[in-house]
Amino acid sequence: MSKLPMDVITDVCYRLPVKTLVRFKSLSKPCCSVIDDPDFIRAHLNRSNRTRSNLNIILRGLHLYSVEFDALDTAIPLEYPLSNGAGTEAFGSCNGLLALRMTEKSLALYNPSTREFRRLPVSQIDPPPGESCKSGYVFYGFGQDVKTDDYKVVRMAQFNKDDEEDDEGYFFDYEVKVYSLKNDSWRKITELPHYLRFMFQFFYHLLHRRGYGVLAGGVLHWVMPPRIELGMRTSRIVGFDLTTEKFVKVPQPECADRNYLLDVAALDGCLCAVCNYNQEFVDVWVMKEYGMKESWTRLLSVQKTRAINALTFLRPLAYSKxxxxxxxxxxxxxxMWYDLQxxxxxxVKIGGSSTSFGAEVYVGSLVPIEDRKRVENQKQNEREEQKKRNRKKRDDFLSQGFKLVL
Structure with missing residues (x-):
């Protein structure tokens, strides 16, 4: 190993899966230094994205399972700290990091490849002051602010009045908070668009699992369902920019001029619009250049078949190699694999999983959750504090000893 040039070792390491690299860190200090280097971590992740390697799928059912994308054969239970059995949601993934929700007060970030885990500080959902209302549905999203290289969790909590019995009625208000991994803190967003009041519909979101934000172009996306009573006859895509931390307008595709349900997805980093026409057929559109309306292109169309009695839900996950x-x-x-030609x-038959699930694609990576410089500085500060305490104990002891002699 010592006879090999370091650039050759580095080039070989670029091609290895993450779990192998984690084991190789114990071979030697030079290897550990190479694998822990931020430039190497970034280059390894870029290569994985470019070659579609190290891909995995998380299955969300009563439990969380992981499936290797290249094999797509067996689902393995995903183990993570603070696992409390059933009920944990994986509501987003970005660069190998998963955002997990155990309860409304228990959120965490987890890298399944390195097994780094970080529990987020608790931030209460606070109803507006002076009004009698209660917390209702909560939307989540997770992604990277590329400009500052920060990872952020977005939580949108909806409120309705205590005496509101109709879940299809008008909601009172929204609270939006953003967690920054770099700052390890939450910040409340005060400038909220008026349309958030009408974003949630009970059956639309719960039955079609549209509570998780979809990341594309540095923006998280949700779907605002149609509101016939407000003159909104079609669904709309709602965006939240992770850099500016503001809601933005998202260009809509020119779907067929008839009633449809809209969903959003991400495919190879591009935003997708999924138009479902009465569960008979589904069109999938891709925005090839983010923010450009004219770049919307219809990628595929799926018809109902004898094998699929009704297309209640369809979502693209990933391209093949x-x-x-x-x-x-x-x-x-x-x-199911859809052949584009x-x-x-x-x-596709996958064993070991539940019969009902949702899926989340993630790429294995070495991206750290903890800021190593911050952790090292914290450890250094703790060592300094311990030295001060030891010196104080010694000085106190010597002082007491001199007093006894006198």
């Missing part, structure tokens, strides 16, 4: 197929999640029950579909 050679980008000739797209993996689809259908009805929260099955995966032949326009035919093929079922």
């Amino acid at each position: 050679y980008r000739d197929k797209v993996l689809l999640e259908i009805n929260n029950q099955k995966f 032949s326009k035919k579909m093929r079922s």
Whole structure:
């Protein structure tokens, strides 16, 4: 090992999976130094994204499971600290980090490849002062602010009046807070658009699992359902920019001029609009250049078949290695490969998972959750404080000893 040039070792390490690299850190100090280097971590992640390697799928059911994308054969239970069995949500992934929700007060970030875990500080959901209202549905999102290289969690809590019995009625207000990993703190967003009041509909969001923000172009996206009573006959895409921490307008695709349900997804980093027409067929559109309305392109269209009685839910997850197929999640029950050339579909059988699930794609990475400089500074400060305490004990002891002699 010592006879090999370090650039050769580095080039070999770029091609290795994350779990192997984690083991190799114990080989030698030079290897550990290479693998822990921020430039190496960034380059390894970029190569994984470019070659579509180190991909995994998280299955969200009663429990969390992980499936290797290249194999797509067996689901393995995902183990993580503070696991309390059933009920944990994985509401987002970015650069190998998963955002987990155990309860409304228990959120965490987790890297399954390195097993780094960080529990987020608790931030209460506070109803507006002076009004009688209660907390209702809560939306979550997770992503990276590329400009500052910070990872952020967004929480949008909706309130309705205590005497409001109709969940389809008008909601009172929203609270939006953003957690910054760099600052390890929450910040309340005060400038909120008026349309947030009408964003939630009970059956629309709960049955179609639209509570998780979809990350694309540095923006988290949700769907605002149609409100016929307000003259909004079609769904709209709502965006939250992680850099400016403001809600932004998102160009909509020109879907067919008829009633449809809209959903959002991300495919290879691009925003997707999924238009569902009465559960008969589904069109998937891709925004190839973020923010440009004219870049919306219809990627595929899926018809109801004998194997699929109703298309209640469909979402694209990832391209195949050679980008000739797209993996689809259908009805929260099955995966299917869609061939972009032949326009035919093929079922994918995955063993070991529950019969009903949601899916989240993540790439294995070495991206740290803890800021190593901050941790080292904290440890250094703790050592300094311990030295001060030891010196004080020694000085106190010597002082008492002199007094006894006198």
